[in-house]
Amino acid sequence: MRIERFLTNSADVRAGKTALVADHRRFSYAELDDLSDRLAAALACNGVKRNDRVLVFMDNCWEAVVSIFAVLKAGAVFSPINASTKADKLAFIVADCEPAAILAQARLMPVVAAALGDKCGVFIASTDGPDGHRPPNTASFSKCLAGEVRKVDHGGIDLDLAMLIYTSGSTGRPKGVMMTHRNCDAAADSITTYLENTPDDVILNVLPLAFDYGLYQLLMTVRLGATLVLEKSFAFPLAIFERVREEGVTGLPLVPTMAAMIMQMRDLEPGFLRGLRYVTNTAAALPVAHIERLRTLFPGVRLYSMYGLTECKRCTYLPPEQLDLRPDSVGIAIPNTEAFVIDGDGNRALPGVVGELVIRGPHVMQGYWRNDAETRRVLRPHPGSNLNPGERVLYTGDLFRADAEGFLYFVGRKDDIIKTRGEKVAPKEVEAVLYTHAGVAEAVVVGLPDPVLGQAVAAFVVRSDPALSEKDVIRHCARHLEDFMIPKSVEFCTELPKTDTGKISRRLAAALAEAVR
Structure with missing residues (x-):
C-alpha cells in the first residue's frame, strides 16, 4: 500500500476523529x-x-x-x-x-x-x-x-x-x-502487530520526525486511525507527563537519554501515569538498571526493548514477558523478518559466538541514494543464497550474539571495538557495568590512542551523585570487569555529546577527548 493511503483510508472511516494534537491545535x-x-x-x-x-x-x-x-x-x-x-x-x-x-x-x-x-x-x-x-x-x-x-x-x-x-x-x-512505500508499509504493519496497537491508542511523540523512530510514530498512528500527540522535545519532562495525563496517552516511545532524565527525577511515584499501556525504547539498548526503574515507575505497563537501524527501521523486539529472564537482550526478529548472526566465515554463528547481525525482510532498504559502493557493502547475497538466488540482505555492521533459544544480544558496532593490550573490548560491556553504579546517570566509553596499549579505554560519565570520584568508578569497574576492560581514565561531564536524534555519540565523545588531550 502507498503511504498516502494511510491518511485517505483513515479519513474515509474516521473523518471526525482527532488524528493529531500539535501546537495547541487539534486536527481531525x-x-x-x-x-x-x-x-x-x-x-x-x-x-x-x-x-x-x-x-x-x-x-x-x-x-x-x-x-x-x-x-x-x-x-x-x-x-x-x-x-x-x-x-x-x-x-x-x-x-x-x-x-x-x-x-x-x-x-x-x-x-x-x-x-x-x-x-x-x-x-x-x-x-x-x-x-x-x-x-x-x-x-x-x-x-x-x-x-x-x-x-x-x-x-x-x-x-x-x-x-x-x-x-x-x-x-x-x-x-x-x-525506502519504498512497500518497505514503509511492511515496517509499520510489523511494529503495530507486536505492539498490539489499535485505533483507540493515543501515542505521544517527542522524537524528531526527521528521526525514523519519531517518523514511524506518525506513520503507524495514521495507518491505524489512532491519535498522535506531537511535542517538540523532552526538555521539560513534567510538562510532558502532564500532557500524557491530559490526552489519555497509551503509548510512549523513549530513547535512552530520555530514560536517563527520568532516572534523575526523585519525586515520581509508581503508577503516576495510570493510562499508559506500553513504553518502547530503541536507538540504543537501555541499561538494565534503567529497565528496572522504569518497571517500578510504570507497574503493569508493557516495556518493549527494541533494536533497529535506519536501513530497515526495526529489526528486533523483546516480548515484555521475557524481561525478567533476559533483561539485557534486544529480543527476537519482528514479525515477517529474519534476524540472524553470522561468524567470520559467513556461516550462521553458534549460540554465544559473536558475529555480524544480518536482516532479511520486506522492510530492508533499497540502498543508498547515488552511492553504489556503500550499497554493495551492506546489501549482499544471502548466506544461504540457494533459498532465493540473487536476493540481497542487510549486513548491519553490528556485532551480536544469540543464546540457545535464539534471543539476540547487542555487543557493539564493528568500528567501535577497542583494541587494547592485544585484547578486544566492546564499549557496551563496560558501559553496562558503569550503569549499574547508582551514581552514574549516563556514560559512554571510547578507545583513545595510547603508545603502549594501542588504545586506552576511557569513560565519560554524567554523575547523578556529585560525590562520585574517578577512583569510585574505577573500583566499581574492577569488581565486575577483567583487568584489560577497566577504564584507564574517567572524565566527568555535565552532559554527553549527542546526535541530532538525541543518541549519545561515541564518535563525538572520542573527538572531544582528542581535542582536549
Whole structure:
C-alpha cells in the first residue's frame, strides 16, 4: 500500500476523529486529508512530479505532518531534515538528492538561503512567521493551503520510493537511505502487530520526525486511525507527563537519554501515569538498571526493548514477558523478518559466538541514494543464497550474539571495538557495568590512542551523585570487569555529546577527548 493511503483510508472511516494534537491545535482526519490535498495540488502546480525529491525542513509541528502526506500525494519522495541541521550539511543534501522543492519553517529560511546559494529552480514554501531572508521563488505555506482542492493523479505504485532519510553521518558524510512505500508499509504493519496497537491508542511523540523512530510514530498512528500527540522535545519532562495525563496517552516511545532524565527525577511515584499501556525504547539498548526503574515507575505497563537501524527501521523486539529472564537482550526478529548472526566465515554463528547481525525482510532498504559502493557493502547475497538466488540482505555492521533459544544480544558496532593490550573490548560491556553504579546517570566509553596499549579505554560519565570520584568508578569497574576492560581514565561531564536524534555519540565523545588531550 502507498503511504498516502494511510491518511485517505483513515479519513474515509474516521473523518471526525482527532488524528493529531500539535501546537495547541487539534486536527481531525478529514482536516489533515483536506490540508494535505491542498498542499499536494500546490506542489504539483509548481512543477513537483512523480519521484521528485522534496525536503521537509521543520521541527515537530503540524505543518510537517501536512507536508509529509502532501509530498506523497503529489507522487514525490519526502526527505525529513532535522531542524537543527546547519547550512553546510543541508547544502550537501541539496547537492546529493537535487530536490524539486523545500518546505521549511520561516525561522529556518536563512539556513535554506545559505545552503542553496545561487541555485535556482527549487520551489520553496515557508510557514508563516518572521520573514528573515527568503530566497526567490518562495511561496507562503498558508497561501498554498488556501488554494484549490484537487487530487493529483500521479500514477505511482507501492514500489516507488516514498522517503529518502539521511543517516546522522556518524561514519562520515550522511547517506540517503531509500525506502519504498512497500518497505514503509511492511515496517509499520510489523511494529503495530507486536505492539498490539489499535485505533483507540493515543501515542505521544517527542522524537524528531526527521528521526525514523519519531517518523514511524506518525506513520503507524495514521495507518491505524489512532491519535498522535506531537511535542517538540523532552526538555521539560513534567510538562510532558502532564500532557500524557491530559490526552489519555497509551503509548510512549523513549530513547535512552530520555530514560536517563527520568532516572534523575526523585519525586515520581509508581503508577503516576495510570493510562499508559506500553513504553518502547530503541536507538540504543537501555541499561538494565534503567529497565528496572522504569518497571517500578510504570507497574503493569508493557516495556518493549527494541533494536533497529535506519536501513530497515526495526529489526528486533523483546516480548515484555521475557524481561525478567533476559533483561539485557534486544529480543527476537519482528514479525515477517529474519534476524540472524553470522561468524567470520559467513556461516550462521553458534549460540554465544559473536558475529555480524544480518536482516532479511520486506522492510530492508533499497540502498543508498547515488552511492553504489556503500550499497554493495551492506546489501549482499544471502548466506544461504540457494533459498532465493540473487536476493540481497542487510549486513548491519553490528556485532551480536544469540543464546540457545535464539534471543539476540547487542555487543557493539564493528568500528567501535577497542583494541587494547592485544585484547578486544566492546564499549557496551563496560558501559553496562558503569550503569549499574547508582551514581552514574549516563556514560559512554571510547578507545583513545595510547603508545603502549594501542588504545586506552576511557569513560565519560554524567554523575547523578556529585560525590562520585574517578577512583569510585574505577573500583566499581574492577569488581565486575577483567583487568584489560577497566577504564584507564574517567572524565566527568555535565552532559554527553549527542546526535541530532538525541543518541549519545561515541564518535563525538572520542573527538572531544582528542581535542582536549
